[in-house]
Amino acid sequence: MSHILQQVQQVQVSCNRSSCRSSTHRILWSRCTPENITASFHPHPLRLKDAHETPYTCGGCKEKGQGKVYQCEDAENCDYHLHQQCYHLSDGGLPSFIEFPFLESKKCDFVFHQEAPGGDQRACDACGKDVKGWFYQCKMCKKPYYLHPCCAQLPIKQKGEKGIVLSLKAKTSSKCLECGSVNISQGLRSWLYSSNCGKHCYHVGCVMDMV
Numbered sequence: 001m002s003h004i005l006q007q008v009q010q011v012q013v014s015c016n017r018s019s020c021r022s023s024t025h026r027i028l029w030s031r032c033t034p035e036n037i038t039a040s041f042h043p044h045p046l047r048l049k050d051a052h053e054t055p056y057t058c059g060g061c062k063e064k065g066q067g068k069v070y071q072c073e074d075a076e077n078c079d080y081h082l083h084q085q086c087y088h089l090s091d092g093g094l095p096s097f098i099e100f101p102f103l104e105s106k107k108c109d110f111v112f113h114q115e116a117p118g119g120d121q122r123a124c125d126a127c128g129k130d131v132k133g134w135f136y137q138c139k140m141c142k143k144p145y146y147l148h149p150c151c152a153q154l155p156i157k158q159k160g161e162k163g164i165v166l167s168l169k170a171k172t173s174s175k176c177l178e179c180g181s182v183n184i185s186q187g188l189r190s191w192l193y194s195s196n197c198g199k200h201c202y203h204v205g206c207v208m209d210m211v
Helices: 002-011 084-090 204-208
Strands: 036-039 042-049 069-072 097-099 107-113 135-138 157-159 165-169 192-194 201-203
Touching (some): 036 084, 069 084, 192 204, 201 204
Antiparallel strands (some): 036 042, 042 069, 097 107, 107 135, 192 201
């Protein structure tokens, strides 16, 4: 489980800008992430912190985070934090076309939104958690998929304990080794990482809870 968690955390500091991509895989933002930014959605300058030991809530996607983060320079009076990937989303750094081979359209056209969906509460199809802030929505599938920015960047394959390869899937009959259930909660399904044999299975949502 710790191997998967480390890789998910690495995804949360990855870049998909066309100027930084050498392939379809994501690489670190070590050269294209500015240390100081200003944004129209926040009145104060934001500074990239090397480490943030206390978990925070991202002001963009409203999801929990830990590690490198943009923090308001007026930290004494303003508790605003922003994921690195959410900054790049707001800056037009990620493409709208995101490939997940198990989805209906195979290569979905996801539209980025900076406001939570109106009407009934929506859940992220990857982790099963509520969409409370910025999100992606597919406009090609009959069933409108919703994804948190972090979940939109999940790698298709991970390495688990003892080098076992785990593949990202939309559903399986296997129980999650973390929560012991097929569904993540209240009948909601979550994408998951599963081995070919089905003996090793982890909900994306369960992994995210450990971040």
